[in-house]
Amino acid sequence: MHLRALRPFPRPLLSSKRFVSSTTVQRAATATASAANDLVEDDIASSAQQQKFASETIANNAFKANPLNGTRPIYLDMQATTPTDPRVLDKMLQFYTGLYGNPHSNTHSYGWETDKEIESARKRVADLIGADPKEIIFTSGATESNNMAIKGVPRFYQKTKKHIITVKTEHKCILDSARHLQDEGFDVTYLSVNSDGLIDLEQLEKAIRKDTCLVSVMAVNNEIGVVQPIEEIGKICRKHKVFFHSDCAQAVGKIPLDVNKMNIDLMSISSHKIYGPKGIGAIYVRRRPRVRLDPIITGGGQERGLRSGTLAPPLVTGFGEACRLIKEDMDYDQAHIKRLSKRLMDGLLSIEHTQLNGSKVHRYPGCVNVSFAYIEGESLLMALKDIALSSGSACTSASLEPSYVLHALGADDALAHSSIRFGIGRFTTEEEIDYVIKAIHERVEFLRELSPLWEMVKEGIDLDTIEWSGH
Numbered sequence: 095m096h097l098r099a100l101r102p103f104p105r106p107l108l109s110s111k112r113f114v115s116s117t118t119v120q121r122a123a124t125a126t127a128s129a130a131n132d133l134v135e136d137d138i139a140s141s142a143q144q145q146k147f148a149s150e151t152i153a154n155n156a157f158k159a160n161p162l163n164g165t166r167p168i169y170l171d172m173q174a175t176t177p178t179d180p181r182v183l184d185k186m187l188q189f190y191t192g193l194y195g196n197p198h199s200n201t202h203s204y205g206w207e208t209d210k211e212i213e214s215a216r217k218r219v220a221d222l223i224g225a226d227p228k229e230i231i232f233t234s235g236a237t238e239s240n241n242m243a244i245k246g247v248p249r250f251y252q253k254t255k256k257h258i259i260t261v262k263t264e265h266k267c268i269l270d271s272a273r274h275l276q277d278e279g280f281d282v283t284y285l286s287v288n289s290d291g292l293i294d295l296e297q298l299e300k301a302i303r304k305d306t307c308l309v310s311v312m313a314v315n316n317e318i319g320v321v322q323p324i325e326e327i328g329k330i331c332r333k334h335k336v337f338f339h340s341d342c343a344q345a346v347g348k349i350p351l352d353v354n355k356m357n358i359d360l361m362s363i364s365s366h367k368i369y370g371p372k373g374i375g376a377i378y379v380r381r382r383p384r385v386r387l388d389p390i391i392t393g394g395g396q397e398r399g400l401r402s403g404t405l406a407p408p409l410v411t412g413f414g415e416a417c418r419l420i421k422e423d424m425d426y427d428q429a430h431i432k433r434l435s436k437r438l439m440d441g442l443l444s445i446e447h448t449q450l451n452g453s454k455v456h457r458y459p460g461c462v463n464v465s466f467a468y469i470e471g472e473s474l475l476m477a478l479k480d481i482a483l484s485s486g487s488a489c490t491s492a493s494l495e496p497s498y499v500l501h502a503l504g505a506d507d508a509l510a511h512s513s514i515r516f517g518i519g520r521f522t523t524e525e526e527i528d529y530v531i532k533a534i535h536e537r538v539e540f541l542r543e544l545s546p547l548w549e550m551v552k553e554g555i556d557l558d559t560i561e562w563s564g565h
């Protein structure tokens with residue numbers, strides 16, 4: 095066994111800012127423990143010391159200011175991105191040094207050795223979703239995969255089919271791709287959702303037409319964590335012989351997914367949502383019955399001609415390793431995230447006039463979206479500089495527009511403006527959750543004390559009965 099297996103925490107990461115929690119260190123240590131058998135005792139002792147040092151360093155940096163690097167907030171924005179697992183980085187590093195061959199060079203060993211690793215990563219991605227490796231096409235991430243599916247499939251079948259169906263609460267990259275299609279003369283149906291964020295299956299079936307070629311419904315919503323009934327949607331699509339695409343950027347590795355059981359024909363996957371590197375992802379494209387699509391990027395014909403360009407071996411292999419780890423750790427991760435999620439929800443919802451957004455049942459526990467009435471979400475975020483959070487999806491939170499997802503659920507502007515998303519992940523600790531609950535209690539109380547509306551509520555005035563005068 096390679097010595098590096100026991101040293102998954104490269105120095106620069108340890109000595110830099112607060113990066114991973116002490117749980118990370120303990121868990122990675124557990125994962126690599128079996129490698130210890132192959133090592134001499136000295137190595138084990140020094141490795142154990144190194145890990146002890148790592149745990150202490152990281153724990154010390156968790157809540158204290160570090161004079162060299164500054165303090166970093168607690169990270170609870172896992173839907174925006176997840177920290178790269180040190181075990182993933184360990185896998186990637188060799189492709190920046192020794193294994194630098196172009197995987198598409200087929201005339202020498204440099205190419206062959208890299209290609210072998212690429213194919214092994216492809217198998218790891220496929221294994222996570224029950225697919226055949228030949229059905230996995232590497233892309234730059236879920237945005238590109240979604241563009242390929244939404245634009246590529248209708249463009250290929252446009253002679254006979256000009257209609258697609260999607261949902262109002264999809265990620266911006268789906269909605270924007272659909273708008274581009276409309277500009278090209280395609281017809282798009284945007285399904286509404288119920289107040290719990292779920293689509294109505296009858297409405298979906300009614301929306302399917304003779305010229306519908308694609309239905310696209312995400313599995314887990316990135317803002318509210320609602321899980322759509324993917325298996326039922328797959329059945330309806332198969333019955334009507336319509337291709338089914340699912341944006342699974344927030345679902346892969348978090349909930350069980352099987353492309354065959356669920357009749358999914360195309361699936362978008364992102365590496366950086368599962369503790370892998372950024373800038374890499376994949377699209378699953380079914381081979382039987384075969385799905386055809388017009389490629390967006392053309393050139394050397396790599397990736398079955400669907401996505402030309404030289405693959406990035408460090409990213410691809412890191413992504414493959416992230417898939418392997420999340421499959422292996424799924425039960426452990428899910429139990430950990432579920433427990434912390436319950437703790438967080440109990441803590442937050444004990445504050446009066448708060449509500450959990452989205453279905454209480456059909457949800458991924460690692461995404462908790464809560465509205466704090468009589469408070470502006472943006473003000474709360476400003477008052478929570480010690481916690482990295484988002485008031486919506488990363489791409490919309492730059493604007494002060496209230497969330498279109500919460501609007502689609504029927505939330506009014508005030509409620510949508512008062513919502514915060516809490517993202518829990520593999521490396522989140524109980525200590526962090528307790529800190530967050532306490533901080534939110536204090537700051538919500540502080541901000542409400544400043545609010546004239548809150549004063550009226552406390553006096554028992556029903557705000558809905560007030561006629562506000564405009565000037």
Ligand SMILES: Cc1ncc(COP(=O)(O)O)c(C=O)c1O
Nearest residue numbers: 235236237265316341343344364
């Ligand atoms: C549901 C969903 N789809 C697509 C994306 C885009 O993924 P990527 O960053 O890999 O392009 C995201 C990321 O925020 C997402 O949450």
